Each structure stands twice: as structure tokens, then as C-alpha cells.
Amino acid sequence: MILSSKYPYALAETLYSGQAFRWHPILNGEAHEGILDGVRVRLSQKEDGIHFSSESGDSFDVGFIKKYLRLEDDLQLIYSQLSSDTYFTQAKDLYEGLHILRQDPWECLVTFICSANNNIPRIKSLVKGLSETCGERIRDQFGYFYSFPEPVSISEIGELGLRKIGLGFRAKYVAKVAESVVRDEIDLKSFRFLEYQEALTELLKFPGVGDKVANCVLLFSMDKLQAFPVDVWIKRVLRENYLNDSDEPIPDTKLRDWAQIHFGEFAGYANQYLFHQRRLI
DNA sequence: ATCGAACCTCCAAT
């Protein structure tokens, strides 16, 4: 199956820019494999577009992949809205076609709780451990793989089980969030229909979710392109390029407010490009 | 309100 799009798509940059943690290169980097909605998916970028295959073939909705990849995003519009910022423009010239992904909110929430005070290899290994411990074991033509666990499955292994996987102090948070989602029948998918501020307020009620994690979840899974996660890398970018080095430290939420006003409705796209550029220095 | 320490774990750098 070939997915075509009007706009350039930097597939590898997108899959490995630290927003999703279950993709890995296969066939000497020719293609990428991940698990979406309990299905193993392979993607590769060719001249004529992004090639996509999975065992369920066409029965696996192509529309699903298109949504996941945000193929419909109007990059020209987004670029033009951000073009007055010279640092964004620099990053854009380097990584043209880099996209935000639209992930599953539950998986996104859990993985970004796991991201606290962790580096990317650690986050990946935790998500892998989680999936292999309480995800569903599924077989396809290439062998076995594991779906990302449902809230019930995580709540069943509890804090102790999560500690065994290596979540550390995050185990308590993930366990509580899983229990809460199960008990209160919270439909995270519906958060996407809330306004940014309202969804943010709701997410902040979860233990282990502060402003940074909430904004990641909003941006990467809830269609809030104005979300602006303030992490150490973005702080470096802001400090180095936009603020006086001599200034005293500014609280993260203030930095976010400033950035959202400065960059506007696509602040999250600016965030991803600046983050990606700074991280690869 | 604001601020710093503490929190699990892993691993690279002393």
C-alpha cells in the first residue's frame, strides 16, 4: 500500500524524534517497524511515497495510518505561520517534512509518565518491558509481538509489578493512573474534543502528570498543536536564543505561556523542530 | 505562591 501526500514527509526524522518509543529500523534502516492498535506495521519511504504493509493488509485501515502520521497536516500553512521566527526557519530548512504524530492517548500518557527524569533508551526499554509483561502476545507472519497493554492489564500487575519492570518511582503513578482510568471509566480518546485548557486541567489531575508531560500528551495524541512541552532541551533553546543569559530562571509554565504567544496556534510544531535540532547538536 | 530536595534506575564518565 502506498500513502501519498501533498507535502514532504520526513519519515525517519518523525518516527525517531522522541515522540514515540516503539519504532525501530529494520532491513538495514530501509524500513521501520512499530505496533499500532495491536497490529505490527512496517513503513518505508520511497520515491513515490510512504509504503506501508501489515499482515492484515488492506483490512487494516489505511486511514488509520494516515491519521497516525498526520499526513493531512498543512505544512505549508504551518511553516508560513511560523516563518517570522528565524530559529524555527533554520530548523525547518534542516528537517523539512518532520511531522507531529497522532498517537493513542493512553499509550502516550503512560509513556510520558515513564519519561520523567529518564533518557530515551530507558524510556524505550520501559515501554518494551510494559508491553512484554502485560500486553497481549500476538502472532503474525514474522513471529510474536506485544500490543501496548490496556489500562486493566496494567492495573492488575500493580505498583509492585511495575517496579519489577524498572519503572522506579514512576510505578506508583502509572499504577494509580491505570486504576483511575479503569475505575472511573475515563475515556481518554474523548479528551481530543475538549479545549486545550480544559484538557490540560483534566490531565494535570493524574498523579505523575505535570505541565510538561500533559503538554506532550496533548500535542502527540490529542490534536492540540498549540501545546508546548517545556523540557530541558527546549529550555536550552529558549535560554540560548530568546532570553538574556544573565536573566534569572523563569518558571516552566511562564516559558510555555510566552512560547505559545510567540509561536501561536502551531507552537507545538515549533517546539518539535527546535527540540529536534537542539538535541542533535 | 515559590523553591529545592528527593525520588528509582541505569550507565557513562571519573
Next chain:
DNA sequence: AATTGGAGGTTCG
């Protein structure tokens, strides 16, 4: 070889 410091943060006092 043991120890320290830091990693895409949040909570608690």
C-alpha cells in the same frame, strides 16, 4: 573497581 552525576519531571515539605 567503586563512586558520582545526569537523564525530555513531579511531588512534597
